[in-house]
Structure formats: structure tokens, C-alpha cells
Amino acid sequence: MSPFDEYLHAVIMRAHQEARDDGAERIEVQHLLLAVAAEPEPTVRELLESAGLDVDTIRGALDREFVQSLSAVGVASDAYDLPRPSRLPSRPKMGTTGKLALERGVFGTARKKDLRPAHLLLGILSAQAGVVPRALAIAGVDQEDLAARVRHTITEKD
Amino acid sequence: MSEVPTDPADALAAVVALRRLADRLEDAAVEQAMRAGWGWPKVAEALGVTRQAVYKKHAQRLIAAGVRLRRREG
Numbered sequence: 001m002s003p004f005d006e007y008l009h010a011v012i013m014r015a016h017q018e019a020r021d022d023g024a025e026r027i028e029v030q031h032l033l034l035a036v037a038a039e040p041e042p043t044v045r046e047l048l049e050s051a052g053l054d055v056d057t058i059r060g061a062l063d064r065e066f067v068q069s070l071s072a073v074g075v076a077s078d079a080y081d082l083p084r085p086s087r088l089p090s091r092p093k094m095g096t097t098g099k100l101a102l103e104r105g106v107f108g109t110a111r112k113k114d115l116r117p118a119h120l121l122l123g124i125l126s127a128q129a130g131v132v133p134r135a136l137a138i139a140g141v142d143q144e145d146l147a148a149r150v151r152h153t154i155t156e157k158d
Numbered sequence: 159m160s161e162v163p164t165d166p167a168d169a170l171a172a173v174v175a176l177r178r179l180a181d182r183l184e185d186a187a188v189e190q191a192m193r194a195g196w197g198w199p200k201v202a203e204a205l206g207v208t209r210q211a212v213y214k215k216h217a218q219r220l221i222a223a224g225v226r227l228r229r230r231e232g
Binding site for chain 1: 170175176179182183186189218220222
């Protein structure tokens with residue numbers, strides 16, 4: 001396996017875990033975002049940190065996004081004291097938004113040998129709507145600006 | 159009654175969040191029912207779905223969680 005393949009494999013394994021902890025049947029883009037933030041890979045970590053993001057801030061923003069989106073239709077998410085879901089024993093499959101992130105970042109762009117961890121982050125940050133853009137906005141992150149810096153890092157190293 | 163949020167992004171995000179909340183509630187409620195000795199047919203009827211659907215969605219998880227499942231009618 002190439003270093004990038006190893007990185008991608010490690011991220012997807014982490015994303016599996018995030019999805020399971022979330023009680024989700026599928027890996028979605030937010031699970032990939034949490035996974036790249038947790039993965040000890042310096043370039044991606046530094047990019048995220050430059051925007052004030054790490055696993056904890058991302059998780060917090062995702063939680064707030066959930067609460068806010070429910071409250072917009074008059075539902076208080078803390079009205080139910082739900083137990084943590086029992087975990088699925090099997091691996092979750094890749095969901096639609098997870099696939100989109102991979103297609104945009106990894107499979108659709110660079111030649112395979114040019115792929116770097118930042119490409120995956122760029123794919124995640126290419127989300128135009130949904131949970132991730134909303135959570136990033138809640139965290140005070142300028143998504144466009146961060147994506148531009150990720151692109152810059154990719155071209156700089158070519 | 160609150161109205162549909164005026165921003166489409168908020169309205170669509172509310173749909174996603176409600177589905178997630180409903181899924182979580184379903185996981186908890188089905189587990190609770192099966193621990194209380196309900197059978198698949200009754201749980202399925204209560205949810206308004208087929209027995210196959212509820213089994214497919216929850217059996218693996220509940221077996222892994224050590225819930226004793228009834229085989230027959232309930």
C-alpha cells in the first residue's frame with residue numbers, strides 16, 4: 001500500500017468507529033471529518049488547527065448543529081434522555097455524503113500517485129450543504145477560506 | 159405551532175435532525191420492548207412495518223448487545 005492508501009484506510013477505520021458510536025448505519029461526511037481530525041497526520045491537523053478545529057471542537061459543533069436544527073422546528077433534543085445506542089456489530093457502509101467526499105477529494109481529482117491526505121480534507125470541505133457546512137459555520141470557520149488554504153497546500157507541495 | 163423555517167437550509171437540516179432523532183428513539187424503543195419480552199411481530203405492528211424490516215434493522219445489534227430474543231409470537 002502507498003502511504004496515501006494507508007492514510008485513507010486508517011481514516012475510514014476511524015470513521016467506521018465514529019459512525020458506530022453515533023448509532024449510524026452509514027459513514028457520512030461528518031464521520032470522515034471527525035476521523036481526519038483524530039488521525040495523527042501533521043499537514044491535515046495543522047490545516048484544521050489553523051481554523052481552530054480539532055476533534056473536540058468539531059464534535060461540539062456537530063452536537064450544537066443537531067440541537068439547533070431540531071429547535072428550528074420546535075423540538076428540544078434534550079426532551080428525551082436516550083440511552084446510547086447499542087452498537088452495530090458489523091461495519092457501517094459508506095453513506096451518500098461520505099461517498100461524495102471521497103469522490104470529490106480522492107477519486108475525482110489528482111493522479112493516484114499525487115494523492116495526499118490534504119486531498120481527502122478538501123473532499124470533505126467541498127460539501128455544499130448539510131451537517132458539515134452548518135457545523136463549521138457554528139464553529140465560526142470560514143469554510144471557503146479553509147478550503148482555499150487546503151488547495152494551496154496541495155499545489156505548493158506539487 | 160411553529161412554522162417551517164424560512165431558510166431552506168434550516169428546514170432541510172431539521173428534516174435530517176428529526177430523522178436522526180427518530181432513528182435513535184427507534185433503537186432505544188425497540189431494545190426496550192425486546193428486553194421487556196415483546197416479540198418481533200408485535201414490535202413490527204407497533205411501528206407499522208413488516209417483521210422482516212424490523213428484524214433486519216435491529217436483530218444483529220440486539221443479539222450483539224446480549225438481549226434475549228423471543229422466537230415465537232409475542
